[in-house]
Amino acid sequence: MKNRMYGLGRAQFYMVSGLLLLKLLLLRMLFFDRIAWEWVAADAAPVLLLMGVLYLITPARMKTGVFWTFNMLLSLLLFASSVYFNHFGSVPTYLALYELNQVFQIKESVESTVELVDYLFFADIVIFLGLSFFRKWTRGRDFYRSSYISPAARRVHFMVIMVAIIGGLSLSTYSIHATRGITNELVQAESAGFLNYEVVAAVKVKEDNGLIETGDIKDTVAKVAALESSYSYSDKTAAAVPAYFGSQKGKNVIVIQMEAFQNFPLFQSLNGQVLTPVLNKLAKGGLYFPRVFQQIGPGNTSDAEFMSNTSIYPIGSQAMSTGFGDRVLPSLPRLLREKGYGAYTFHVNDVSFWNRKELYPAIGFDSYFDKGSFTDDQFNAFGASDEQLYITGVKELAKLKEKGKPFYAQFVTTSGHHPFKVPEAFQKITVPDHLKNTMLGDYLTAINYTDYSLGTFIDGLKKNGLWDNTVLVMYGDHFGLQPQAVDPAKIEAALGIKYDFRISRYNIPLIIHVPGMQQGQVVDQTGGQVDIMPTVANLLGVSLQQERFTAFGHDLLNIDRNVIGMRYYLPTGSFFNNDILFVPGKTFKDGVAVSLETLQPVADFSKYEKDYNYILKLMSLSDEYVKLLPKR
Incomplete structure (x- = not known):
């Protein structure tokens, strides 16, 4: 045996x-x-x-x-x-x-x-x-x-x-x-x-x-300042008053993070049906940044919320809400609260999803509105539709207006979430037969509904006297179309545009509606989600330098070139600058580069090695900085 x-x-x-x-x-x-x-x-x-x-x-x-x-x-x-x-x-x-x-x-x-x-x-x-x-x-x-x-x-x-x-x-x-x-x-x-x-x-x-046990955050801040001073971005920063600085001082701020919203559907039509009429109008009449790219990590949507409020890079190995929800995160909501603002956030899902119950107080929001605050019309797995999100939002913001207190409000949409199944009663466009029950057809339907819902929100803001005193910031959190499920050729055939599986995939819209702006402006500066916070702060007249705020992004209205890092969906060391997307191999020399303008490979990218070394150091310092932030 x-x-x-x-x-x-x-x-x-x-x-x-x-x-x-x-x-x-x-x-x-x-x-x-x-x-x-x-x-x-x-x-x-x-x-x-x-x-x-x-x-x-x-x-x-x-x-x-x-x-x-x-x-x-x-x-x-x-x-x-x-x-x-x-x-x-x-x-x-x-x-x-x-x-x-x-x-x-x-x-x-x-x-x-x-x-x-x-x-x-x-x-x-x-x-x-x-x-x-x-x-x-x-x-x-x-x-x-x-x-x-x-x-x-x-x-x-x-x-x-x-x-x-x-x-x-x-x-x-x-x-x-x-x-x-x-x-x-x-x-x-x-x-x-x-x-x-x-x-x-x-x-x-x-x-x-x-590092956390032995590091000193003051030393890290000094290293960030030294790195930034060694890298010349723009002569504009030397000006006494940066462009647009304080032009919207005291205004309300509403930030709308649009789920899975890529930039390519803007200004496009499907069988004569305009896909994003509301966003098109806002882009033409406000500040439109067509070269902004996602930078999220494992936390996906929650990482985008983290970044747009803090201008800190996600660490790339863990959702920031999980890993750093117990910290005191320097953020725009915190800076504005010191100037008399209230800070609120709206999301139709349960606040425990992606540990937002910890993330929101870490960022500095006064309060949040989650699943129980909205009428559930059974739109998708998250519950309420974007329309219901905005109905509740307008109601709550109108109450704040009556109190005479300026506010910073964040909205996180979910109706455009993968797998992009919009109930028939909510659909506003009709896709051709060859796109029905395909990811591309479903995605374009969801994008169109997201845009439509945004229009209802704007109508509500106008009706309640909020529109003329509000800066409206809109951006996508991350890509929607899965590359293994949608051939770029199908997108090009459906819309008549060029689509690159990396550049177009990661390209998200950033649009800022500025009250009183007489003519819209297209800002072609390359940027990322870390740049949203410094750009909005500049418009509101909040000087990050005077506030001694350590930001890892830049004000897109006051630089002439930019370099942003991306990891997780691309390898560490990947970056976008004004000219290319670069993805390293084992080192810089065996990497690949693609032109942002032509979407074609760039054979000689040797002149960008300085950008590669810079972004590796900047992201490493960002990791060091966030890990040394004090716990609440």
Whole structure:
């Protein structure tokens, strides 16, 4: 009996180890569209290490159960990681996977990105369970025939286990050490292997915790100032009074963050139907920034809220609401509260979603209005429609007007959320038959409804005497169209425009309606979500320099060139400047660049290396700064 159990445990060790390696190779293919065989050993190493340790510490009679339980747990991890990658386009770290509890809030959206191939991670487990039930049904017939195992064979197997443990540990240690300096997370994950990549992330967290314990935020602020002074942006900053400074001083501010709203639908029509008539009019009559790009991290919409209010970069490995909701975050709402403003935020979902219950007081909002504040017309998984969001919003803002107190109000729309299913009763356009029940057709319908709802909001503001005294800021939080689901050629055919799967995808609108503006202005300056707060502050006459406010973005109305960093959806080190989008490889030299103007590859991008080095330092200092902020 003992010999049989030994033989069975040995067989299961080899079988499960092989299956797990195959699953990690499948994950490589799903992540990187290839299997780089020179790095496969980096996947095999941690599997052999863990399986070897389990073999040594597990009693013979329990080995089969332990091995297959480990197989199941790792399969769940790989499945979740693949689904995560499908939805977000990034290799998740264990910190990002902590956010899986948010999936139930966007279940419909996530389910639409699960692919049949993802279920292959469980194929062997289903077969194993089937055989086990069949074995039990046939009254315990032994399908694992055992034979005599000689002492020499036992010794050889023991040597294999020891080689697996020692070799696995050595190779994993080497892989982790060799890849830690790679800033491009995709290259880092491919080189280190998925499991080793998780260890790299854990090591970085430990180092960051050490920084928090020993760092001084004053030193960090000084380093930011030194970096900024070394990088010349514009001669305009030397002016006594920056352009537009204080032109809207004392005005109310309403910031509308539009869900999944890309810039390309503006000024476009579908079969003669104007897609965004309201935003088109606002863009023509106000400040329109057509070259603004998303910069969010794992927190997606909540990261956009964080950025637009604080001008701090997301760290890229964890939602800012989860990681920093316990801090005192310097922000525009806090600055305006000191000047007599009230600060409020409106969102139709439960405030616990993405830990907004902590994020909102961290940013400095006086109060929030969430799910229970709105009439639920069952628009989508979030509940109330944008129309209901604005009906409640106008009502509450009218009350504030009666008190004579200026306000800063943030609205987060949700009617345009993936998978973009607008109930028929709410649809305002008719898509052609060939676009019906496609992501592109659904997306354009959702965008149009978002625009329509905004029009009802503006009507409500005018009716209640709020419009003429309010600066209205509108921007998209992140892209909507999934690149694996919508061919750029279909977008180009439907609307007659050029669409690039990276530049157009990440390009979001920023429009600022300024009361009393006689003629609109198109501001072609490249910018990002970190630039929204400094730009609005300038209009309101809030000098960030005098307030000693550390911002990592810039006032887009007073610079002649700009560089903004992006990570998570693109690798760390990626940036947009006035000319190109740049994405690094292992280093700057093996990166790629695309022209913002022509959407064509740029072969010689060597002159932009200064921008690359600058943005890496700036984002690193932003991470350092936010981690050193005091807790509430």
